[in-house]
Amino acid sequence: MEHAQQVNPFDYIIFGATGDLTMRKLLPAFYNKLRLGQIPEEARIIGTSRTDLDKAGYIERANEALERFIPDETKSPELIERFLKMLNYITLDGTKSDSDWAGLHTILAESPKDRIRVFYFATAPQLFGAISENLSKNDLITSHSRVVLEKPIGTNLDTANAINNGVGQFFPENQIYRIDHYIGKETVQNVLALRFANPIINAVWSSEYIESVQITAAETVGVEGRASYYDTSGALRDMIQNHLLQVLCFVAMEKPESLEADTVRNAKVAVLKALRPITDKNIASDTVRAQYTAGTVGGNNVPGYVDELGHTSNTETYAAVRAWVDTPRWKDVPFYIRTAKRSAEKVSEIVIQFRAEASTLFGKPPASNRLVIRIQPHEGLDLRLNVKNPALDTFTLRTAELDAPLLIEGQPFPDSYERLLLDAVRGNPILFIRRDEVESAWRWAEPILTGWSENKAPMETYSAGSHGPAKAEAMLASNGDKWHENME
Numbered sequence: 001m002e003h004a005q006q007v008n009p010f011d012y013i014i015f016g017a018t019g020d021l022t023m024r025k026l027l028p029a030f031y032n033k034l035r036l037g038q039i040p041e042e043a044r045i046i047g048t049s050r051t052d053l054d055k056a057g058y059i060e061r062a063n064e065a066l067e068r069f070i071p072d073e074t075k076s077p078e079l080i081e082r083f084l085k086m087l088n089y090i091t092l093d094g095t096k097s098d099s100d101w102a103g104l105h106t107i108l109a110e111s112p113k114d115r116i117r118v119f120y121f122a123t124a125p126q127l128f129g130a131i132s133e134n135l136s137k138n139d140l141i142t143s144h145s146r147v148v149l150e151k152p153i154g155t156n157l158d159t160a161n162a163i164n165n166g167v168g169q170f171f172p173e174n175q176i177y178r179i180d181h182y183i184g185k186e187t188v189q190n191v192l193a194l195r196f197a198n199p200i201i202n203a204v205w206s207s208e209y210i211e212s213v214q215i216t217a218a219e220t221v222g223v224e225g226r227a228s229y230y231d232t233s234g235a236l237r238d239m240i241q242n243h244l245l246q247v248l249c250f251v252a253m254e255k256p257e258s259l260e261a262d263t264v265r266n267a268k269v270a271v272l273k274a275l276r277p278i279t280d281k282n283i284a285s286d287t288v289r290a291q292y293t294a295g296t297v298g299g300n301n302v303p304g305y306v307d308e309l310g311h312t313s314n315t316e317t318y319a320a321v322r323a324w325v326d327t328p329r330w331k332d333v334p335f336y337i338r339t340a341k342r343s344a345e346k347v348s349e350i351v352i353q354f355r356a357e358a359s360t361l362f363g364k365p366p367a368s369n370r371l372v373i374r375i376q377p378h379e380g381l382d383l384r385l386n387v388k389n390p391a392l393d394t395f396t397l398r399t400a401e402l403d404a405p406l407l408i409e410g411q412p413f414p415d416s417y418e419r420l421l422l423d424a425v426r427g428n429p430i431l432f433i434r435r436d437e438v439e440s441a442w443r444w445a446e447p448i449l450t451g452w453s454e455n456k457a458p459m460e461t462y463s464a465g466s467h468g469p470a471k472a473e474a475m476l477a478s479n480g481d482k483w484h485e486n487m488e
C-alpha cells in the first residue's frame, strides 16, 4: 500500500527554489507524494534563492506553479493548502559567506536535531562547491544530512572532478546523491524488472539472440528558453553522457547480486568501463552530429537552430553513436544511441532487435522478433512475434505485436522526480549516480567531444521535424540495420 511507504519527517532545503526546475518539476512531485500519503505532516520544504521574497511571497509563487503544473485530476484545493503550509523561504545567496546563513540556521533549529536534512542544489553546478562550503562553515551539515546534485556534473572529466571535489570536501560520498531524472522514470527502472524477473527474457538477453540495441530520446521542442545553457552543451553532453548511458547500463549490466545500491552501481560502472573507446580512427564512422535547419514540427513552421540563436554555432542538436560494450555477453552487438531536438516526434524508447531465425518449419519468417520498451509516451512494451496467418489454409506466417501497457487504468504515472526526491530522504542511493559512474561516462564521452571540436566528424544538418540526418541512416545501414521510427 502506498501509505506504507511514508518517509520519516524531513527538512528539504532547495537552493534555486525560484527556478524553472523547482517550479515545474520539484514542487509538483512533492505535492503528489503528499497526496499519496508518503509525506508526513511535519515535513518542511525551505526554498532559498537570491530573489528577495518573504514566506508569503514564495507561497504565492508556489501556488501559481502548482495551478499550472499539476494535472487537473490530482488537483485538490484542500491538499494544495496543506502542501503550501509545508513551505518556507529565505533569501540567500548560496555563494556568499555573508549572506543570511543565520536565518537558515534559525529555521532549521526549529526541528529536532536528528531530523533528516536534504539540501537540493537546483542551481548552476559551478555554485555547488561554494554552497557546500557555506553550509559547512555555518554548521548546517549534520550526520543526518544528504545533498542532491542536479546535472550537469561538469562539461568534461576535469570540470566534473572540480564539482565533485568541491562538494566532496564537505560531504562524504555516501551523503552525495547525484540525480539523473531518466532513472527516475518508471519505465527505465522497469528494465531491471523485465530482465531479472522474467526467465523468458533473461534467457535470451545476450549476443546469442540479440542482434542490436537502439536507445532513442527524441524531442519535438527546440532549445526553448535555455539557449545560453544548451549552446555551450549540445546533445551529447545534455542527454547521452548522462541519461542515455544510464539507460544503456540498465540494458547491458550483468545481474547484480542484490538491490543494494553499491552492488547495482558496481554493475553499472562495469558496463561504462567496458564501453569501447571512440578514437580518431572510428569517430567519423561511429558518430554523427548534426544541427536542425528550418522545418515543420507538428504542422508549425519553425526556424533553424542558428536562426533561433541569432548567431553561428558549432553545437550539435542531434547526436548518434554506434557504441560497443566489450563484454562476452555483448560481443559484436552494436548499441545505437541517439538524441535530437526538433525531431519528428517526442519519443524515448529502447529497441531490442533479436536475431532472425534463418529458416523455420514454414520457411523464412516475415520478420525477426523485436521488443520495444516504450520509455515515454505510451509507456509500455511491444513484442513482435511471428504467428500463423489465419486467412490461409497453409502454414503461412504473419507478424503480430503483443502490446503490454505499463500504465494502470485510473492511476497517474509517477513523474520521474517523485521517487528520487523521497529516496534521498530514505537514504537509498540506488537510483543516484556514484562519482565513479560520472567519471567513467566522461572518459568515454570526452574523446567524442574532442574529436568533434577538431572536426574529425563533420557537422551534418537535418530539417526540423525530420528523423535526423541521412548520415545517421547510413551508419546503421552499414550494419544492415535501420532506426526504428514509430511514425512510419
Ligand SMILES: NC(=O)C1=CN([C@@H]2O[C@H](COP(=O)(O)OP(=O)(O)OC[C@H]3O[C@@H](n4cnc5c(N)ncnc54)[C@H](OP(=O)(O)O)[C@@H]3O)[C@@H](O)[C@H]2O)C=CC1
Residues within 6 Å of the ligand: 015, 016, 017, 018, 019, 020, 021, 022, 048, 049, 050, 051, 092, 093, 094, 095, 121, 122, 123, 124, 125, 127, 150, 151, 152
Ligand atoms: N529546468 C529543467 O528542466 C532542468 C534543470 N536541470 C538543472 O537544474 C539546475 C537549475 O535549472 P533551472 O531551474 O532550469 O535554472 P533557472 O535558471 O530557472 O533557476 C536557477 C535558480 O538558481 C537560483 N540561483 C542562482 N544563483 C544563485 C545563488 N548564488 N544562490 C542561490 N540561488 C541562486 C536562481 O534564483 P536567483 O537568481 O533569485 O538567485 C534560480 O532559483 C541546473 O543545474 C540545470 O542544469 C536539470 C534537468 C532539467
Ligand SMILES: O=C1O[C@H](COP(=O)(O)O)[C@@H](O)[C@H](O)[C@H]1O
Residues within 6 Å of the ligand: 217, 219, 238, 239, 348
Ligand atoms: O535533462 C534533460 O532532459 C530533457 C528531456 O527530458 P524528458 O524527460 O522530457 O525526456 C531535455 O529536454 C533537456 O534538454 C535535458 O537537459
